[in-house]
Every structure is written in structure tokens, then in C-alpha cells.
Amino acid sequence: MANMITDALACARYNLRARDAALLETVTGLNLPSIIGETRDGVAMLGSDEWLALLTEGTKLPMGEGQPVSIVDVSDRSVGIIVEGLHAIDILSAGCPLDLARWPVGRASRTIFELVEVVIIREADTRFRVEVWRSFAPWLREALKTASNALTA
Amino acid sequence: MILIHCPYCDEQRPEIEFAYGGEAHIARPENPSALSDDELETYLFIRANPRGRHHERWRHAHGCGRFFNAVRDTVTDKFETTYKAGEPRK
Amino acid sequence: MSGFRIDNQGRIDRARPLSFTFDGKAYRGFKGDTLASALLANGVMLFGRSFKYHRPRGVMAAGVEEPNALVSVLRGPKGDRSRFTPNLRATSVELYDGLVAESQNRWPSLRFDAGAINDVFSPFFPAGFYNKTFMWPRSAWEKLYEPVIRKMAGLGNAPSALDPDHYDATFAHCDLLIIGGGPGGLDAALEASGTNQRVILIDDQDELGGGALFDPALWSWLERTRAALAASPNIRILTRTSAFGYYHDNFIGAVERLTDHLTVVPDGPREKLWRIRAGEVVLAQGAIERPLVFDGNDTPGVMLASAALTFLHRYGVAVGQRIVLMAAHDSGWRDALALAQAGVGVTAIVDVREHVAPQLIAQAKEAGIAVHFGASVIGVGGRHEVRNVTIAPNGGGGPATIACDAVLMAGGWTPSVHLWSHSKGSLKWDANWGAYLPDQPNENVRCVGACGGAWDFGAGQSVAALPTPKPLHKTKAFVDFQNDVTAKDIKLAVREGFRSIEHIKRYTTNGMATDQGKTSNLNGLQIASEALALPVTSIGLTTFRPPYTPQTFGALAGHMKGGLFQPTRKTPIDGWAEANGAVFELVAQWRRARYFPQGSEDMLAAVNRECLAVRAGVGIFDASTLGKIEVVGPDAAEFLNRMYTNPWKALEPGRCRYGLLLGEDGFIRDDGVSARLAPDRFHLTTTTGGAARVLNMMEDYLQTEWPHLDVWLTSTTEQWAVIALQGPRARDVIAPLVDGIDLSPEAFPHMAVREGMICGVPTRLFRVSFTGELGYEINVPAAHGRVVWDAVMAAGAAHGITPYGTETMHVLRAEKGYIIVGQDSDGTVTPTDAGLDWAIGKKKPDFVGKRALARPDMLRSDRKQFVGLLTEDPNDVLEEGAQIVADPAQAVPMSMIGHVTSSYWSATLGRSIALAVVQGGHARMGETLHIPMPDKIISVKVCDTVFYDKEGARLNG
Secondary structure, X not given: OOOEEEEOOOEEEEEEEEOOHHHHHHHHOOOOOOOOOOEEOOEEEEEOOEEEEEEEOOOOXXXXXXXXXXXXXXXXXXXXXXXXXXXXXXXXXXXXXXXXXXXXXXXXXXXXXXOEEEEEEEEEOOEEEEEEEHHHHHHXXXXXXXHHHHHHO | OOEEEEOOOOEEEEHHHOEEEEEOOOOOOOOHHHOOHHHXXXXXXXXXXXXXXXXXXXXXXXXXXXEEEEEEEOOOOOEEEEEEOOOOOO | OOOEEOOOOOOOEEEEEEEEEEOOEEEXXXXXXXXXXXXXXXXXXXXXXXXXXXXXXXXXXXXXXXXXXXXXXXXXXXXOOOOEEEEEEOOOOEOOOOEEEEEOOOOEOOOOEHHHHHHHOHHHOOOOHHHOOOOOOHHHHHHHHHHHHHHHOOOOOOOOOOOOOOEEEEEEEEEEEEEOOOHHHHHHHHHHOOOOOOEEEEOOOOOOOHHHHHOHHHHHHHHHHHHHHHOOOOEEEEOOXXXXXXXXXXXXXXXXXXXXXXXXXXXXXXXXXEEEEEEEEEEOOOEEEOOOEOEOOOOOOEEEHHHHHHHHHOOOEEOOXXXXXXXXXXXXXXXXXXHHHOOOOEEEEEEXXXXXXXXXXXXXXXXXXXXXXXXXXXXXXXXOOOOEEEEEEOOOOOOEEEEOXXXXXXXXXXXXXXXXHHOOOOEEEEOOOOEEEEOOOOOOEEEOHHHHOOOOOOOEOOOXXXXXXXXXXXXXXXXXXXXXXXXXXXXXXXXXXXXXXXXXXXXXXXXOOOOOOOOOHHHHHHHHHHHHOOOHHHOOOOOOOOOOOOOOXXXXXXXXXXXXXXXXXXXXXXXXXXXXXXEEEEEOOEEXXXXXXXXXXXXXXXXXXXXXXXXXXXXXXXXXXXXXXXXEOOOHHHHHHHHEOOOOOOOOOOEEEEEEEEOXXXXXXXXXXXXXXXXXXXXXXXXOOOXXXXXXXXXXXXXXXXXXXXXXXXXOOOXXXXXXEEOOOHHHHHHHHEEOOOOOOOOOOXXXXXXXXXXXXXEEEEEOOOOOOOEEEEEEEHHHHHHHHHHHHHHHHOOOOEEOOHHHHHHHHHHOOOOOOOOOOOOOOOOOOOOOHHHOOOOOOOOOOOHHHHOHHHHOOOOEEEEEEEEOOOOOOOOOOOEEEOOOOOOOOOOOOEEEEEEEEEOOOOEEEEEEEXXXXXHOOOOEEEEEOOOOEEEEEEEOOOOOOOOOHHHHO
16 A cells, blocks of 8 residues: 555544543543543543544534533644555654554554654554644645655655 | 653653753742742742752653653763652652 | 785675776776775775875775775766765775765875975974964964965865755664674674564674675675575664664664665665664674874875775785784784785784784794784885885884885774763773773663674784884874874873873864774873873773764754755745735744735835824734633633733633733743633633743643642644734724624723624634724634635725734834833843833732742842833934943943834834833933944933823724
């Protein structure tokens, strides 16, 4: 399979924060992973009180007014880039210092690609989703394509 | 590139994901207005500069985002241990 | 002339002859040759001129430790000089068809170099001469000494064209990293083959084998081993790859050379940077032979014994036909015997030792080689090539001359502990080796083979400089060949009082050349030890630092160059700005439109037009780069109350407030207008450059000081595009576009926020102003930013809507005296200094920085305070940063009482305006101060910071 770097389909993104994960689940109706680095049903646990939910485009979550939770729509903040193919790990390893080959499918983490902060999710053996803030996306696409070109040179 | 054990992620992660956070266990006074000028100076500016074990803070800025504590040897640059924010000095 | 190709020797491919040039002359070689071996095969002995004395130099070694034969290589198509690389070791340059190489550091030619005059005047250029000379007269330094010395200094010319090559880079992970593909490394790799371990084996040569490459007895073992490793799926082999540095936690940097050995430069990267994290590291880097220190040891044709063996067995080249070996070590004998056995003429062996193993002596005699014991070479005849050596017994006695065409040196062996030392492994002196061996590891690493001291080179004796009857100052016995450091220089350093090897190194520059002392460190140490009459172990050892061999900047930069050097962040509106002629500027990493020139306007004309248009009608400005933070939770207001100087708890939902953020030291860190959308939700703004810093600071307090507060932060900088609409017609423009929001002044006052729809898109509409005019900041989700901008532009056409950039934004806010954090403040400005006392909540018991504001120094009346300045001549526009004085007639150095922070031509006022910080400024209203400039002194009057609409009536339109 040829290596592909494509933009992910548009989706809804929510940044979810709370000390009480159960309350957050009640308010949002979502199933939240309980270990940093795990994903469940499109929700990744990025930090001890922070989740990133990637949901169907247009999904609106309740705001949880008055509750000790923070639910913030960040749908437009980032874009998703899919890196897929036999060399997906090599392409990402051009700039990411983590041992992605050792990641089980479903693992996610905020990390660095060279100079840019990203969230990487392993969706399948040879498919990774990279979430990056909108204004860094052109640079990241360029960097990934450059890495991909060097591999096939 | 040093590997730092993030106590929240419970994983060794590369240094480039972290940001240094200065000396650890310097709590903001309960009532800063009650500080004398000398006490304020100490709180604001005076820091230990040990040759050896240094208690310091790091933030897993490009990771889980948490601040945590560390004991690092300033001569060998080795991390002795890391522990969560709020835990007592090791 | 000596040296030629030997039949039936070498690993070169005689079926593939190659053509190349050196200094414009054409030569032939074979695939598998290096530039050095091919030139030696052609009888070329002269390769370059030394750094300081411009002495003729030839090849001394066969590998990366070569100090003399530095050449420049020009790759790529004819006439294209963009791929010019200086300072390459000829022993490391792989020969390819069409190679073009040049010698360095000589003029007009290698053979007749005018710089050789330095050798004649060498008594005036000992170590450290530049610390004592070229000082008088001072005026001569800039015009005469420096340019001349610059021209003469250095080796090779720097390339002058932009590097057209690309470089790849990657991180890699493995369980086992083996550095060095000689017998030791290959054994370690074999052991790990066929296991689950991820193994990487790297070697800097074009083929694996290391020392085995010049030991034909090992070649069949080598074949089998290489085949086995190639068939092993868990082993990745990287050849032409140099490990240059060993960093914390088994992190190794290496560069793989991909194309330098090819005739035609292909598309694709030239080199690849490998950043490898290894579970375990095995170092198998071998050992380097030491030269011997005697007068004339730098003559072309004097080389390491093992180098002669390498040239013979690996490249099929004899370095001479009447060779003399000067030995302090058995390995030299073995090399000489091997040469003789291959038919290379070895005339004599001179050994500094009185006693040598009888077996070696017998073999030498059998080969017809004359032997001399307890003697040393005390001189070399010949300048551009060796003609003879003079030897003498060590204790004194008659010298003898031996005709020869090459001199080999066998000074013992130095295990390569460079990478071991990078990793902070400790070293221990070994008297047998006369060198330091690895001792205690600091990482998960072990050494195998010669680099760990596990190799049998035979017995030997460590010598500093060889004994000689000649007075020291009459000898040129080289220690560091590349930097032209002699034994005399090291002794001079000791005489001048230097005791530590680190000082001796820096004073003499021994070990500081591009070869990093690979052949000079230990000899230098021995000589210093002797001169100081101290054991070697008490002088210390200089620090080994990466890179082990010189690396290109290109490889270290990897992909990070050109368009990828730094992300240029663009807003959703940027495309429109570019299409409409914007001139951009960089603010932090963002590209922002600075002004929109029309026709032939220069910046001043454009800005003047934009400013007037905003105040008279309406202007539109892209404010999307502003930092934004969503603060959510029941304790949101409590948290903001603690962080900012302002009171927040009473702020009603739907209202905005200008927030001032201090550090605990009381100085202004950031500011911004923030809105309360709900009792538990705030939309905070920060400066463009401060967004990340402010968020980090706030998270710090929340996580580590007030972890029980129920409030959380989310960065929303990129979630919202922000379109600022400013001017008396602003409401008229957006009225038809907005839905669900009552825009009337009564319902929507200044400093308020409303949620609704604009152009069918949800919006947070702020009524705020940084210009002092009626204004709005339209926040829409970023994906819709451009569409809404286009709609507002269209709706504004009838009103003469004018796009404006950051320059106009700066001028308009300055006319209103609005501070820009980081321009009018510099981290030492308090709210009172800045005239922002009103932003401090007086009833608040505490906020970040409050206590520090009460420090005595913060209360002084002569602090630098924010004021306005009006120049006496209204056409004088002050320079930002210009210093202010009270008395322009005082002597220099003047007492400077402040500086200009912002300065503009104000089209609105028809004159210049400026903002400044001045000592005790608030009490100087109406006072005249002065700004000395190079060509004149400008007088100014201190005034209020607000130049326009002081009452703020226009804001409430």
C-alpha cells in the first residue's frame, strides 16, 4: 500500500476537563477512558483531568453549566491528518521521538513533532491520526510529505 | 536527550516534551500581605543552587500537561526520582 | 617518487577503473579506492600545506584520524560550484568517476606555496604567539593585521553558495546499538542475530569489516559473517554512517552519507541524521595508532605503520619501496614483516627499545631487513618527500643516514574512548597500553575489542618525544600535525606556567583541530608529563566532545530549513490579505498584515490613509492571532480574581473587562480584554505573543497552588477567527449581518459581549476597541472566518470600509495612550508606572503580584513612568528606543532618565506623537526634555499619554 498523507474528515472536537470523570460522563453522555494514553469511542485521555473527544461533525455536547466540569468546543481549533501505509511509523519518526512501533492500536498521546505540538492516535497497525492546531497544519503537512519523499527516494 | 519519568503518565518520555519549572516546594504564602520585605525577597528571588541533589519542578508540557517534582543531581544530570505535585519532598 | 599499485593485493575492483582530477591534473584509480589511496598509487606524495607553517604534507594515516591530507571536493555538474566541500580527509573520500578535488591552504600552487615563508619565520610564531603580538599600533589592527591574518588563517575556503542539497532526519529505536563493524562489532551482532531484539549495526566505512579489511586472513570469515547478518531480519545495517555523539540515556546521534560517493548527484537527500535511542549500546570502535615525535616527522612519506598495511591490503598500494620503520611497539614489526612478505621493500627497522622479542628479530633478519635497537630517528631528509632518515643511538653516539622513500611510525595504540567519554563513562590509565581505557560505565554500554583494551597488538614502550641530541629549539617534532603544534610548543607552555592539560591544550592548540587530537592527545600528554615531571594521571585528560568527526550543518539541521525552518502561522484571513496586496510582518510565529498599500503608496502613505479612514468611517482588521483561553467552572471568577489585578466577581455575564496580569514580582506580564459569558464561563484574551506563556502560568497556579478550585482552562486561540471592525460606521456595517443581537447602544454598551449569529454563523460579538472608536471584535469559529470577513467587506463597501494592518493598529492605540505589553513595558514596569492604577482592585485582599507592589523600590517617585511626548518640531518623528536626558549639555556619559517606547506620525493629529518611560514622569507634565541623536538634539514636551479624545466620547457612540 502506498504511503498516504491526507486530511481527516471534518469532525466535532471537544476539550473535556474535570476532576470527577464520572460526573463528566454523566453530563456528556460519553464513555471516558480512565488511563492516560487510552482511547475509547473517539475520546482520548490526554492528561489526568483532560480528555479530547473527536465526534461526528456537528455534534453538540451539553455545557454542564454550574457543574464542576469544563466542556469547550474546539472543533475549529485543529485539523486531523491521517498518515497511512507501511511506512507510516517511519514517516512520523522523522519528527516524533516516541517509540511508535511499540504503541498498541488505540494509544494516543500529546507529543511533539520536531517543533510543533500534536496529538497522535494509533488508529490501526499502519494508520495514525495526527491532530494539530490549524495554523501549524501547513507546516506539518509539508514536513510529513518531505519525510515521506525521502523514504521513497 | 534525557528521558524523564512522568509520574502521571507513568512512563519515560523524552526531554523535549518537558519544560523546566524552577525549584520545587516553594509554596505561595497563605497570606502574602503579611510577609516582611525580607521574607518577600526570599520568596521571590532566593533559590538554592546546590551542587548535587536538587529538588525541582518539571511540566510535561507537550504530554499530559501536569507539573510534577523531581530530584535531579546537578552534577551528573541524572534524575534520582520524580513524584506528583503536592507530595512531600523526597 | 615512490608508491605504486601492487598486483594481487587490495579489495579494489580492478574491473572498474575510474578517472578523477586533483588540482586540475587527471589521474586514474579503481572502484574501492579512496582519493588518498588512488593518489598514492599514482605516486603523489604531496597533499596539502600545514595550517600555520605551510609545510608540505602528505598522508599520515589511512582512516578518519588523518590530520594532514585535507582536500576540497567539488560535486555536481560542471560549472556549478554550489556543492563545494572543504576540509575533507582524502583518506575518507570515496573515489568515484569524475571526482574533482583540490588541495588547500596554498598559493599559488601546492608545490610552490608562498605561505611557506611562515616556516622560515616560524621562531616568531610559536604557540600562543597571537596573544603577544599584533598589538601595536592599535590602529593597524583593523586595517592591516586582521584582514591579513584572516586571509592566511584557516584551512580550506568556505563554500559561498547556498547548499542545494536536502538532508533527511529520523528518530529510531532499538534494543541493541552496535557502533563499529569490525571484528568486535560483528561478533556482537552475530550473537544478537535471529533473536527478538531490534538491532542496529553502524559503521562509517562503505563496507563492514573494520580492521579485518586489511587482514586478508580474515576475509573469508568476513564474507560469511556479512552474509549471515544480511540475512538476519532483526538487524538493520547502516554503512557509511558515523556515530558522532553519545548523549543522555543511550541517545546516539549519527549521520549516514547517502550520495557523496556517486558520480551523478541524484534527487533525494544527501545525508540522513539518525537520532537513535538504544536499550544497550556496544562500542566497537577499535584503536588508533600513535605517531612518534621526532624532527621532521611531518615530511610527506612519513606515516603510521598500520596505514601502510591498510594501503597495501585494502587498496593494493605500496607507500614506498625502500621503507624504514621507526618502532616503539611490536605491532610495527608485524606490519613491516607483512609488507616485506607481500614484496614491498623494507630496508630497515629502528626500534627505540633495547630489547625486542627474539622471534620478531629472527623474522626480520630472514626477510633481509636491517635492524637497529636502542636508537631513534633524529632527522628526515627531503622536503616534498622522504629521501633518507638520520638515526642515532639513544644514549649518544654517531648518527647514521639510511636512504629511504617512506618512514613508518609505530608508536603504540590508543583505544578510541571518545563516545564512551561522551557518555561520561570513566577512564583508567593503563601503563601497558600507555593510554586510557574505559573503566566504569555511566550508561547501559559496554566496549568490545580494541576500544575496550581487549586486543593483542603485542608489547611496546610509551615514549614522549624520541630522544635526540639536537637542542629542542632546533627541531620541528610534530605532536599535532593539523594545528602545527610541536614538542617545543608543549614544553614552552609548561615553561610559561601552564600546569593543567586543559590549559596546555588551549595555549598550544594541541588537539583542537578538526581531527580532535586523535593522533596527538596522548603524545601531548606524555610530553607534558615529562616536562612537568609528573605522572600522566595527575595532569588530567582533556574532555572528549561531539562530534567525533566533523559533520555537515545540513545533516544536523535535517529537514529544518527553508520553508520548514520555522512554521509561519497564518490566520484564516491571511489568504485575503495576500490577495489584496498586504505587506506582512512576523509577530511571534504569526504572519500579520502590516499595511495595505494602494497604488504606489509607501508605508507612511498607506498608514496615514488607513488611520484617517478608521476615524472618519470604518476600518476592518484581522485580530485572529490574539491569544484566547476559555476559563470554565464554578470557581472561574474566583480564580481570575486571584490571578489578575482587577476585580472579577462582580462582573456580570455579558460584560467585558480589561485585565492586567502581573508576576509575583509585581511587574506587568500581559493584558487583554476578557468577557464573562456565564457565571462559570469566561473568554479570556491575551497578547499574541503571550498566549502560551499566560496559559502555562495559569495552569501552574491551578495545579500546584490552588488544586481544589473547580475551574479548568482550555486554549481557544485557534478556535476563533477575530475580525475587528472599528470606526463611527462600524455598527452600520454589521447591523444587516447580525441576527439575534440587539445592537442599539442602550442594549449593547461599550465593553460588552453578546452571543448570536452573523452571516448564519454563531458568533461571540465583543463591543471593544483598541482604537478609541466605536468598535466590535467579531469572534467566529475559525473555519468560517474567511466567509464572514468577505461578507463584512461586501457589506462595508457602501461605507468605504478600509482594511488596515498592524502598523495602523499601533498608531491608533498610541493616539489613545493604550499600552502594548512588551513594547511600552519590558518586564520592569508596574501598574502604577504605566498609569494603570485604576485596573487594580483596591478592595481585593490578594492577587498575584499584590504584595510586591508594596516593596519600597516599587513606591519610589522617581521610577520610570509612562508618559506622552510631543516634539517641539511637530515633524520630528522620534526613534523608538532613543534615550532621554534632562540636560543636553552635560558631559558624556550622560545621565539617561528614560527612553522612547513608541513613536509614530499621527495623521489624525497632523503631527508626530510618542510614548515613553521617564523617571518621575508623572510629575513632569509640561517639562521640556531632550533626546540627543547623532546629528541633532530633539526637544520634547512631556504630556499626557492620551493625545486624542481624552474624554472617550467616541467610544460610546
